[in-house]
Structure formats: structure tokens, C-alpha cells
Amino acid sequence: MLYRVTGGRLGQPPDKPKSGCSGGCGCSDSAGGARPTSRREFLGLIGVGTAGLAAMVAGIPIIGALFSKPARSEQVWQLVGSIDDFEIDETVKVEFIDDDPAPWAGPAARNAAYLRRIDDEEFTAFSIYCTHVGCPVAWREGASLFICPCHGGVFDREGEVVAGPPETPLVRLDTRLRDGQVEILAAPVPVTGRRRS
Numbered sequence: 001m002l003y004r005v006t007g008g009r010l011g012q013p014p015d016k017p018k019s020g021c022s023g024g025c026g027c028s029d030s031a032g033g034a035r036p037t038s039r040r041e042f043l044g045l046i047g048v049g050t051a052g053l054a055a056m057v058a059g060i061p062i063i064g065a066l067f068s069k070p071a072r073s074e075q076v077w078q079l080v081g082s083i084d085d086f087e088i089d090e091t092v093k094v095e096f097i098d099d100d101p102a103p104w105a106g107p108a109a110r111n112a113a114y115l116r117r118i119d120d121e122e123f124t125a126f127s128i129y130c131t132h133v134g135c136p137v138a139w140r141e142g143a144s145l146f147i148c149p150c151h152g153g154v155f156d157r158e159g160e161v162v163a164g165p166p167e168t169p170l171v172r173l174d175t176r177l178r179d180g181q182v183e184i185l186a187a188p189v190p191v192t193g194r195r196r197s
């Protein structure tokens, strides 16, 4: 009896399916049929594990913020130098570090102000932050002006607005002398000033 070629040799009965079939042929080999299911399960587990890890990493800052102390907003006296460091009628930038910064503050813990010595015992200080949207202003000695580079705000030597979008003068900061040292009452975040009338 002759047979058609269906996987065997001409004239021979077709080959029997081998055990360990890789699936897709419709055979009922249990070992071969179980492998795709296991692979799907394995890939599923990797997906779940990756999503869980990503959620955990994303949640760390949130959990840290919940348990960390809130950012401080009250003003504190900051030592900026000895009285003899400053010349009368000279406006200079003084820098200081927030005394109790939040752990995540980084460069934001650095602060600054402009200080002018009026006479032997009197000083005037201005916040460095423009009252428009908070960019630091620069003192131009030759023009006797504070210039804001962000949107062209200009303040005179007393901090009053003379040009640009700011509506309020530069914020004045209290000063005091203690044992020959100059201190400024400064806040870690900019404070707003009064509106221009």
C-alpha cells in the first residue's frame, strides 16, 4: 500500500509525533503545551515586579516629604559682617546661608541682600529679590540703580520702582548692630512688598 508524503518517507507510514512538541501543531503533548503558558506567567511576573519597583521609587520623595519638617518661613537675624567692613554710603551685596534649611534645599538655602551703610551706626538693607516675580536684582553703582535682568525692572537707590513691570518697591529688611557686628532680619523665602500708589 502506497502512502502520500505527510512528514514520512515515500511509501512509509507518516512519522509519529515526537514527545516534547513545542506547541502550535494542535497535538496534546502536555510538556510542550505548558511552556507558552509558563512564559506568559513569567513575563507577567516581571511586569508586575517592574511596576511595583517603579511605584516604590516614585513614592520615596512623597513619603520623605510627609515625614520631613516643613519649610521655615519666619524671619531670622543673619550676621553679615563687622561694622568696619562697610564704607559709608556704599551699597554692597551680602550673602548668607539659611540657618536651618530643609534637607532638600540645596542652593536654595543660599540667600543675599543689599546693604548700605548710612552713617556710623545706621544701615539700610534691601531684599535682593525683584518684586515682580522674584529674580535677583543687580546693583549698578555708576547708575545708582537696581536692575532686574528678567523683564527689565528698574529700582532707584531707595528701592522705588522707576521702570518696568514691578508694581512694588524692593522690600526693605531691618538691620541691627550687636557687638560691632551687622545683622539683617531676613526670611528664607522672598517677602512681598506694598503696591505702587
Ligand code: FES
Pocket: 130, 131, 132, 133, 134, 135, 148, 149, 150, 151, 152, 153, 164, 165, 166
Ligand atoms: S522679575 Fe524683575 S522685572 Fe520681572
